[in-house]
Amino acid sequence: MRGRPLIVWTIAWMVGSSIAYECSGLRLLMIWSGMTLLLAIPALLHRNLLRSMLIAWVALTLSGIYWEWSDARNVTVLPEAVAMDIADMGGMLLQSEGVIASSVDVDGDRADLQVELKKVMIQMNADTGDTPSSMEPLPLHEQVMVQVKLQSKDQQRAAGSWQRGDRIKLNGTVEIPSTARNFGGFDYAAYLRTQHIHWLYKVKGIQNVQTSPPSHWSTLTIFRWNDRVRSGLGSKIAEIFQEPHAGYMKGLLIGMQDDIDPETYTQFSQLGLTHILAISGMHVAVYVASLLFLLSLFKVSKERSLLIVMIMIPVYVLISGVSPSVVRAGIMGMIGLFAARKGWLKDGMNILAAAALLMMLWNPYYMLSVSFQLSFLVTAGLMLYVPLVTPLLRFLPKRFAAAAGVTLVAQVVSFPLTIYYFNQFSLLSFAANFVLVPLITFLTLPLGAAALLLGWIWLPAGRSVGWIAEMLNDGTFWLVRWMNGYPQFVTIWRSPSIIWILAYFAVLYLLLYVASRYLIVQKSRLPAGDANDTVELEGVGSPGRAVYSMSLPSYKISSLIFTIMLVFIFLIYWEYRPLSLHGAGLVQFLDVGQGDSILITTPGGRNILVDGGGTVNFRKPQDTWKERKNPFEVGAKVVVPLLKQRGIHHLDAVIITHGDQDHAGGIQAVLDQIPVKALLFNGTLAGTSSFDKLMDTALHRKIPVYAVHQGMQLKMDDHTDLSFLSPLLEEMEQDEVPVEKNQNHISVAFLLTMNDGRFLFTGDMDKAAEEDILSVGMKNAQAALTSQSSMPAGAFSMPEGSVDVIKIAHHGSKSSSSEDWLHYWRPRAAVISAGVNNLYGHPHADVVERIAAEKAQLFRTDLSGEVQMIVQRGKIQTRFKLDLIH
Numbered sequence: 001m002r003g004r005p006l007i008v009w010t011i012a013w014m015v016g017s018s019i020a021y022e023c024s025g026l027r028l029l030m031i032w033s034g035m036t037l038l039l040a041i042p043a044l045l046h047r048n049l050l051r052s053m054l055i056a057w058v059a060l061t062l063s064g065i066y067w068e069w070s071d072a073r074n075v076t077v078l079p080e081a082v083a084m085d086i087a088d089m090g091g092m093l094l095q096s097e098g099v100i101a102s103s104v105d106v107d108g109d110r111a112d113l114q115v116e117l118k119k120v121m122i123q124m125n126a127d128t129g130d131t132p133s134s135m136e137p138l139p140l141h142e143q144v145m146v147q148v149k150l151q152s153k154d155q156q157r158a159a160g161s162w163q164r165g166d167r168i169k170l171n172g173t174v175e176i177p178s179t180a181r182n183f184g185g186f187d188y189a190a191y192l193r194t195q196h197i198h199w200l201y202k203v204k205g206i207q208n209v210q211t212s213p214p215s216h217w218s219t220l221t222i223f224r225w226n227d228r229v230r231s232g233l234g235s236k237i238a239e240i241f242q243e244p245h246a247g248y249m250k251g252l253l254i255g256m257q258d259d260i261d262p263e264t265y266t267q268f269s270q271l272g273l274t275h276i277l278a279i280s281g282m283h284v285a286v287y288v289a290s291l292l293f294l295l296s297l298f299k300v301s302k303e304r305s306l307l308i309v310m311i312m313i314p315v316y317v318l319i320s321g322v323s324p325s326v327v328r329a330g331i332m333g334m335i336g337l338f339a340a341r342k343g344w345l346k347d348g349m350n351i352l353a354a355a356a357l358l359m360m361l362w363n364p365y366y367m368l369s370v371s372f373q374l375s376f377l378v379t380a381g382l383m384l385y386v387p388l389v390t391p392l393l394r395f396l397p398k399r400f401a402a403a404a405g406v407t408l409v410a411q412v413v414s415f416p417l418t419i420y421y422f423n424q425f426s427l428l429s430f431a432a433n434f435v436l437v438p439l440i441t442f443l444t445l446p447l448g449a450a451a452l453l454l455g456w457i458w459l460p461a462g463r464s465v466g467w468i469a470e471m472l473n474d475g476t477f478w479l480v481r482w483m484n485g486y487p488q489f490v491t492i493w494r495s496p497s498i499i500w501i502l503a504y505f506a507v508l509y510l511l512l513y514v515a516s517r518y519l520i521v522q523k524s525r526l527p528a529g530d531a532n533d534t535v536e537l538e539g540v541g542s543p544g545r546a547v548y549s550m551s552l553p554s555y556k557i558s559s560l561i562f563t564i565m566l567v568f569i570f571l572i573y574w575e576y577r578p579l580s581l582h583g584a585g586l587v588q589f590l591d592v593g594q595g596d597s598i599l600i601t602t603p604g605g606r607n608i609l610v611d612g613g614g615t616v617n618f619r620k621p622q623d624t625w626k627e628r629k630n631p632f633e634v635g636a637k638v639v640v641p642l643l644k645q646r647g648i649h650h651l652d653a654v655i656i657t658h659g660d661q662d663h664a665g666g667i668q669a670v671l672d673q674i675p676v677k678a679l680l681f682n683g684t685l686a687g688t689s690s691f692d693k694l695m696d697t698a699l700h701r702k703i704p705v706y707a708v709h710q711g712m713q714l715k716m717d718d719h720t721d722l723s724f725l726s727p728l729l730e731e732m733e734q735d736e737v738p739v740e741k742n743q744n745h746i747s748v749a750f751l752l753t754m755n756d757g758r759f760l761f762t763g764d765m766d767k768a769a770e771e772d773i774l775s776v777g778m779k780n781a782q783a784a785l786t787s788q789s790s791m792p793a794g795a796f797s798m799p800e801g802s803v804d805v806i807k808i809a810h811h812g813s814k815s816s817s818s819e820d821w822l823h824y825w826r827p828r829a830a831v832i833s834a835g836v837n838n839l840y841g842h843p844h845a846d847v848v849e850r851i852a853a854e855k856a857q858l859f860r861t862d863l864s865g866e867v868q869m870i871v872q873r874g875k876i877q878t879r880f881k882l883d884l885i886h
Helices: 005-022 025-045 047-073 078-082 153-159 188-193 219-240 245-254 262-270 281-297 302-319 324-342 348-362 364-368 370-393 398-422 429-457 459-484 498-524 554-576 621-626 634-645 667-673 689-700 767-787 819-825 845-853
Strands: 092-100 105-107 110-122 138-149 167-175 200-204 209-212 424-426 490-492 534-538 549-553 585-589 598-601 607-610 653-655 679-681 705-707 713-717 720-726 749-754 757-761 805-807 829-832 857-860 867-872 875-880
Touching: 005 025, 005 047, 005 348, 005 364, 025 047, 047 364, 078 110, 078 138, 138 167, 219 245, 219 302, 219 429, 219 459, 245 429, 245 459, 262 459, 281 302, 281 324, 281 429, 302 324, 324 348, 324 370, 348 364, 348 370, 364 370, 370 398, 370 498, 398 424, 398 429, 398 498, 424 429, 429 459, 498 554, 585 749, 634 667, 653 667, 667 689, 689 705, 720 767, 767 819, 819 845, 845 857
Parallel strands: 138 200, 607 653, 653 679, 679 705, 757 805, 805 829, 829 857
Antiparallel strands: 092 110, 092 167, 105 110, 110 138, 167 200, 167 209, 424 490, 534 549, 585 598, 585 867, 598 607, 713 720, 720 749, 749 757, 867 875
16 A cells, blocks of 8 residues: 555545444534544554655545535535524425526426525415515525426326426425434435435425526536436437336436336346446446547547547436436546556556546535445445456366356345345346356447447338347346245345445455465475475565565464454354344334334244335325326335345234224335235235235245234244234135225234233224124123133133223324223323324324323324334333434
8 A cells, every 4th residue: 555645545535424424513523532542553553654644644634524524515505595493494485596507307297396495485475374475585505306397198298398407496395314213224315415405395386497508508408408418328228228228228328217117127136236227337338438439430539539529428428317327437537548648557446436526526415425425435345356357266267267256256245235235136146147147248339339329320220230239138037036035045144234344344354365375376386285395475566565474384374364254254154143132022113104013022022024014005096197107015015125124034923903994005115025924914905906915925935924813822932922913703704805995893802912012003093993802702701700610611701901002093093092092001101103104193192192191102103103012021122213202
């Protein structure tokens, strides 16, 4: 590193920015002081490290200052412009004027676009509701995310004509973007803030939108032209290729991923192949190589060819969507070509460091981008680790070994970030990448580009070449589907800590370095198999000079390699193992909007999911135009990611309380992606296609399905029991599975006893079901008292009252949770799962009053977000994601 000051500077800049992102104020100052001391120690011990440590300290300091300065400027000016407190502005009506600052995404019944507001006017007084008689527009510069709700297919077509750079007038409401409502969940507000956006601007219908072409040239004009080019290229690809190939080729050739079939994208994702669909270094390399080859055919000189290609790289970066990965590849390509032309800077790590530094100086928030992190990490990993892996693969044919080495290094280097962000890793990922990346890079991608080029000249010629590419795509899709047919190879990981990630890379490098050095020296100097042979290990330093040097006997080197390998395996095991609760139980009431989903982890490490939420769709058949390409679905977008993020390798039981969509809808995604050992339900079908599909999936995956009823018990471990209270046994006595439209009345209700804590789960049961449970239980108890004997075997014994926590039925609807029911159980705490500002007005004021009358502490997911309860013997500790009511 002493000969690479740019690399030292860039690494220190990243570290300083990361620390400033995580900390602020006094804590940041204390960490900076500690880092200063840490950098001073090696400089004092080794004078030859003084220069590197000084460079690192200056970069660390300046990057922290630069981050703090940039972050302090990333604030909204809208409250100041309208002279209102930010807390009072949610739902405020505004009239505004501005400029469209992004491409317009029209998907189903919604159009999304970024607008830079230039003028605003308060449309309605927030206190009185009166419209001001007159008010001058207020000038400002504020970037907002606009969401226009489209009300007809004609409006959908009209919105498709809006372009970046258009002047726009809006009439709608502003809202603060939602934060993460579950622990570890996606934070939309934080994501938008990295784009300097602090408000959602919601508009109903395009009658509240007026657009006009720009009146003068600006930098947006370039992007406006670029949007047209990308749109034209996308349309031409759609003419050349049939679906699903058209959407796939749009992603492969120009980075337009919106039209990729969602199922295909999911299958690629599970095998770790999504980098193929994101424009990156591979695409830029093919682009540069193709241009250099074409220029060589026209006898263009080498220097002029390098200059032309260097100028053409930014064009490709624009056309391919300007993602962080392609920007990184573009900058590296331009620096590399310039260096090749001048004979300078031949070190790839220096080029990579320069690209990273330029991007972070331009936009510090690039550092938070997953694409940025993966792109730079994999590129650096290939430069550092491939030379170490190559000697280990010498037993393979040379070309085969080179491809295997690159694929293997890319997999092991990207692994920590893959599990950190996506929480899964397929053991077939190496094989999939080894086979498909060369196929797509050297055949599909060039053929697709050739088809697109020929298609502009003569469409039949483009379609002919495109047909060959489609044949290759069919083979690719078949192989991806076949590999995804073995879900047992997909492993689920919780998000690791930064310390674990750093330890992973350090141990991996040490293992590869020692092993490769050992093999090189053994082959070049020493006869194999002599136990007395010694191997010299040298550190990396300046040419001809090592930082350290030592000689060890071969057997000791072998032992060292074995020890490091054990440490590496232990690191992997440590992170993959289930998170230990040290004998405690955990009940997690997930915030899934207007629905229910509860994850229970027992003291013995068993996992039970009660319901999975679900997205309710009230659309009519004639409203098919409103369907979005990849609609939001609670199970796939909220429940499954949270299960994976928490390292749930499998679910020992899934309990569907009843078949309504807001409880059962999300279970489909769970069965598709998480191994399930048992499925429990109320013994009836809901009569909907979605619930029928759910049960078919369970049978297809050979998941045992059980119909539960009152009186059944389930013992999960030595400290956890489930006693089912509903549905009643007589309602279940049928030869075939009955169809029941009214699912609420026969919801599964059960009492969970865990570490002496008692939790009552009630689904959406109504008052009639509550009365039935109480009356049946009381009758059996009375009969036992009358006969002065124990109840007959199989008879239902009503558990004694008083529970620690009750999950309030039906989201707090007034049709449930009667006074008698609550009074019988005498809960100490109650949880209501309801959506924010839901259409039903849940929870009802009467239910809240009844809970208060029982002096139970109330938690609501619409106000508190996710609610977690850690259950230890004699004590229940509660925490919640948001602090809005406590």
